Amino acid sequence: MANCSVAASIDVVGTRSAILVLREAIFGTRRFEDFVHRVGIGEPAAAARLKELTAAGLLERVPYQEPGQRTRHEYQLTAKGMDFQPVVYALLQWGSKWETDEAGPPLRATHRACGAAVGVRIRCDAGHDVDPGDVAIEPGPGLITVS
Amino acid sequence: MANCSVAASIDVVGTRSAILVLREAIFGTRRFEDFVHRVGIGEPAAAARLKELTAAGLLERVPYQEPGQRTRHEYQLTAKGMDFQPVVYALLQWGSKWETDEAGPPLRATHRACGAAVGVRIRCDAGHDVDPGDVAIEPGPGLITVS
């Protein structure tokens, strides 16, 4: 009954832990144990989310080997996973503005070149900056007309 | 154990139905019955999400009256709710690129002035466009150092 791409996206990253795992992957986490500790979830949940995100094509399981260690596997973002970055930064931006606790965020995303905090802006495919009020919603087939 | 604003955001809009209700609100839905039908959830779930989002300050319950009808209530986006638009458009953009089915999305967000599809771009507070690879993650207090 998914009637828009938003719903399709949520079908892929529908749970709290899925988004948090993806956030950690975007922030640079690669190894299973690190996902468990940094996301703050149990091992079964971490294993399930990593498997699902890998199956959905957002993560890739690639072998690596540290010197003097056996071959292991780590999880790397694919292009599809990297394209999810705007969603994470949008959440980060919104949460920083409206839901920050007293201590402030322990993680900050900044522009490498200038050090300013990173967020997102609404923009159209033609390159214009778009104010939230200038967005038109066009109903397509199969949807009840907005009254 | 929320260690970043992303987690704080997800605490507010943590469920599939919460994001879909918020999407509908952003797309212009106001009335209870419309939320139920357009989101495709049951009435109890819709009532619970609307109540939670109202309590969290993203929606506001305001009275209205159509001629010849009794006073009723509708749900309007607050400034906090409107600020969530980039998250929804980021999800829309990602889903349109990676998860579109054969029929295409029944709803499209476009720039009113030029008609082009609306999405989001990563940008820093200094106003620069930022490529995904140019984002630096700075660990703050309380977080294990990324290996």
Add this chain to the structure above:
DNA sequence: TGGCTGACTTCTGTTTACCTAAGTCAGAGT
């Protein structure tokens, strides 16, 4: 060959997120 370790899996139990179906309730119109 046996220990060690990171990466899982299995088991058991709880909570949360839904569903459908059937109420309740307020108040404008008759």
Add this chain to the structure above:
DNA sequence: ACTCTGACTTAGGTAAACAGAAGTCAGCCA
């Protein structure tokens, strides 16, 4: 007073999303 309607609430059940503890397994090293 009575009906009608949109907006919910209540009841009862199911499935998914978790948690914690305790396994299993692979393979490098000794």
